[in-house]
Amino acid sequence: MSETTAHRQPSEGPRPPVARKLPVERTHHGDTFVDDYEWLRDKESPEVVAHLRAEHEYMEAVTAHQQPLREAIFAEIKERTEETDLSVPARKRGWWYFTRTEEGKQYAIHCRVAARDTGDAAADWTPPVVQAGRKFQGEQILLDGNAEAEGKPFFALGGMAVTEDGKLLAYAEDNAGDERFSLRFKDLDTGRLLRESIENVFYGLAFSPDGKRVYYTVVDDSWRPHQIKVHVLGTDPAGDAVVIQEDDPGMWLGFDLSPDRRELMIGIGNSEYSETHSLDLVDPAAAPRLLLSRDERILHGMDPVLIDGERAYLVTHNREAVNNMVSLVRGEEFAKPLARQRWDTVVEHRDDVKVEGTAVTSTHVALSVRKDTTERVQVLPIAGLGTPAQAAATEPAFDEELYTCSLANAEFDAPMIRLSYTSYLVPPRVYDYALSDGALSLRKETAVKGGYDPANYVAEREWARAADGTRIPVSIVRRREVARDGTNPALVYGYGSYEISMDPGFAIPRLSLLDRGVVFAVAHVRGGGELGRPWYDDGKKLAKKNTFTDFVSVTEHLVAAGWADPRRVAAMGGSAGGLLMGAVANLAPHLYRAVVAQVPFVDALTTILDPELPLSALEWEEWGNPITDPEVYRYMKSYAPYENIAELPYPKIAAVTSFNDTRVLYVEPAKWVQKLRESNTGSEPVVMKIEMDGGHGGASGRYEGWKDRAWDYAFVLDALGATQRI
Template sequence: MSDAPTPPQATQVPVERTHHGDTVVDPYEWLRDKESQEVLDHLHAENAYTEVVTADQQSLRDTFFAETKHRTVETDLSVPSRQGDWWYFTRTIEGEQHPVFCRVPAAPDDGGLAAWTPPEVEPGVALAGEETYFDTNAEAAKHPFYQLGGMTRDQAGHLLAYSEDTSGDEHHSLRFRDLSSGETLDEAVENVHGGPVLDPAGERAYYMVADAAWRPHQLWVHTVGTPAASDRMLLQIDDEQLWTGIETSADERELLIISGNAEYDESRLLDLTAPDAEPQLLISAARRLLHTVEPIELDGDGVLLITHNQSGANNALSLTSTAALRAQSEDEPLDLGTTVLPHEETVKLEGVAVTAAEVLVSSRRDTIESVQRLPLATLRAVRDGATPTPTSQLDGLRFDADLYTCFLASARYEAPLFRVAYTSWFTPPRIYDIPHPTSGEGSPEPILRRETPVHDVDLDAYRATRIWAPTDDVDASGAQVQIPVTVLHHRDVTPDSGNPTLIYGYGSYEISMDPSLQIASLSLLDRGIVVAVAHVRGGGELGRGWYEDGKKLAKPNTFRDFVTATDHLVTTGWADPERIAAWGGSAGGLLMGAVANMAPEKYVAIVAQVPFVDNLTSILDPDLPLSALEWEEWGNPITDEDVYWCMKSYSPYENVHDAAYPAIAAVTSLNDTRVLYVEPTKWVQRLREHQQGEAPIVFKIEMDGGHGGASGRYEAWKDRAWDYAFIAHHLGVAADAGR
């Protein structure tokens, strides 16, 4: 190692932090000043060092990128979706980073299936009357970074409202385009959070504005054709633990406003047909109810479907009305009306979507997400006194695979069909249109509209296997807790204890790691690497309880589960104990940092992307972006001493110690507002101080990117190739070792 380059060493400037009688001295907190030239120089030096140290991985990177590029159909398209008198779809073009948004006129809507059968679109072949209404590549060419925050159109297809981020910091500009002329209007609204919502007539745009902590807290309305200075604020949410989002109701007559976090929500409705309407409170945050709201018209009456956790953690569905909710005093127990779908211990009710023909129910059972159908006749019967119907007894979509994902892609209120997306670990995404049942018929068969093509690969050559890693814990029923682990491998790979293995994990925010085809990972599988996904507690794969057992004071379960899953891969013969790598990002990056401290000897390499590794420092500062919102996930260490000591016990940055750490790559972006670049910057410095082995600790920072890295699909492929090359190199796998 004597010829190895010297890693950058940041100056140490001690800064004290004291909470609950505990004083911590942090020598690298000064690196938080991203305007400092000294900080920027240090970050550039880190990139230069990483480039030198990983130079011998370039062949792997080039190979992995080339294989992903070759297998991906670069000139591709989406299935057109109907809105009003137009079919809308996107094209991606070989050599271009971003999608091109197109549309073509639709035949008159007579309510039949024929009018809702999308036109056949071919790559590179324009349809009659096709228009390009937004070329993202042309917009992105003007900036080093470009990402759409969202776009929406009025019902008639005359106006487009969109928001764009040109730096990666998620500060968006709201702009408007006349779809008849193709001209972008002069008016704009700056510093918008996320995407806008247009009223059906395209006269008003509703948007959110964030506070200093980058929490969307104000709802504004902009009248198209007027200056932004005349915009009107409709709502301000002062509770620093609430994040506010907006969307239209299924019939587009109302704006749904949900202010919430991981544990409770506050809901409001705004009449989009009335220009001077004000938001109407339905259920306040004081109720501490986790819920969503869907307006529905039933026999001419406007009522509400409430998905909520009042009767159990896995949610139930109730039927009530706006008037009934607004008539209740905050001093009395909340009455949610009639139970339609009762709570079940084995099924997590995720939510519902309303159409004029039926209600579509999204649920999860045994880790699998799918869609069930709730007939309006059943809804009426329950309203009129019939026994509630469990979600598990509803008619659902059926697929042959054991491990798959099926979710609602779109459900236009007036359409005679709805659309779902289906995929599995080794099935490319499929789009199905499913007709609503008509009188006297059963459930119509799904209509396959498209399967995303994949070039030059035999997907039958791969296997997905589910194993369960036993823990020492028992659940509320007294049963042993077992961790689901998905094992992905080439069919020639068997559990013979000799396989290099990459294990991935996340385990936070009730986010599930659902099956989906990852083309880039095929390059690993082809080289005999086993890719395992550990569905650890803190995710949502096994219902709400699975999430709650991996948050706040129970957060250490997430880290122990990952190590348990690692050990089980060895015990079952899937993994060579001397060749295991780990990978995770954001909260999964926190997981990587925690297991690096807990069990560094079990891994030869770890990649931590945008890692939340100085989590205690961040959560202790409510002025930092999103910190106060995170208290519902991690607990509040400012006021709760138990939470403080729990977080300190696993904080990756604060628990680095003398150890032979594996090779570690921390990957981040300068303009990330969700996990600040300073966290991995500091972490890497401390890791190097305590590294007792010879494995390198490297740091790679995208200077023009955000939480998702650089913008554009080719840049994303290059980023993934970099990560996989680092992993494969340390697993001892060569670029030319493919099967």
């Protein structure tokens, strides 16, 4: 530690760990950057591990006084949560599947009961009334997450699938937090595990209709899904055949099971264009069939549908449609050159509506659309689809302005679709929407204990103005009695990447903020998808800085509008939202009393410059390729948080990370906090909280998740001087 740096540290209290400097030069496009802390990337180094543990100990010492507040918030979350609860049963073939949670247990218990077939479709598809805490007659436990997690440092499921006859379960289990799963098989008649298992699989499982084969995805060394393999039950997994392989490091591979479970829809793509193959699951000898090539540069998704007994495909695409449209294409058309194919319009392009995708039953199509920033579902009959006789779409109506309605399930043979509904004020609801007449049946609203009354809170939309004149949507949530008087503590949350929208949703932990007088604001900045594809395009690549300046503009709006005391504003974001936190900390540190950067992508340029690192090549479609493009390199270097740390009075900063995170490596925040302390001209602490047994989502288990959220919120509330409930 230099004398200057030592002088900048508080004269009393815990001393932060100081990593030794080992300069490494990185040269691109004639520019050389000297990185003193790149050596912290060596995960196997005892010195690195010791340093990370010292960082965690320093964090614990600096924030020790927040422990009572953390315990209070955890207790509030626990007291408001119905710990013994269950999901609404969902029917698949001859069974109703659901999950239970039990008080004192970390993980869900996956169960099922037999369904009945009386010939009355409405009755047969009405879920049974299963009670929390009481076993249902004939209930079978498929998988108890608590038993599976026992004695393991981490537990998460990456997917589950059951054969058509309901006799065999496949499930993917992660015990490290690195999202590399072990695939296991369970005989549901005997309850015994099969001897065979497959290591290092990724998300996504599907059985063939006869239950003799299972399809799964494999990642390469850079954690990119690049192969789909098929395993024949009863054989050595070492001999599993590769169904399809993708060698382009900038493309992501995945699959979906068709609604009638006869076809595997294989998607390959990035954020700008894609490719679709189809695999006939009925024929074991079938090979994937190319439907739409990446060479056409069309970003799209497909759902198979039967039209007059013939296979056709609903294609959601951006072909001359920036916000997407939906076309119906007969299966045989894909054998022709694109210019000669017939694409019948099902949903026309609109500038004010983004079509997100489709789902299909035997009689209807469900459309996921976004209008006025809100995600909603529309329904069309298949009869007459793509013809002048096509019926108008219907949409369930709700009485809130800011809400999220999404498709939870569309079972092929069902007379209904299942919808999920939530808002900032309304806990998650489950509805069944009757396809025959549009009737909504409320199946469940998640209980909130402790006398929660949504009338005590307000959620509203305002619009901030960016420097270039762009109007930025802002969602503001507060207690009703909190006035616009310029005295309130405020927390601004943002993400703004990958066209991901920060949609309205209820969160029990957030009540602990609101009840302490905090104004919670979501900045729907460019780079997200809230206002359609142009909103995303205007916040990526060489327009990425709009994401950061939009967030600053939202913060300034909250202060100018009287919602926030300028001395009592905090910022929070995770992953790519963590990059946002790092950028605004450099850009406008004076606006924030505290910044919480969760699993933050703060060393983005270093990561994207190395295609061998996890997911780096896939990021080129989001940020540009700084390896080959000097303009992209210069632009990224001008905003990358790590490279732009300056001698500034930074606010309180907490970097929250996990040792086994494969999406944003721990080394990014580890380097960032070192350099921040070195340059900080202020006296506020910079800490790093690291979960040594966690992944991108932190530690596993719901109680551990509550503790993580309590830690984040206690850090913010302490900094804002808002520790007492109002």
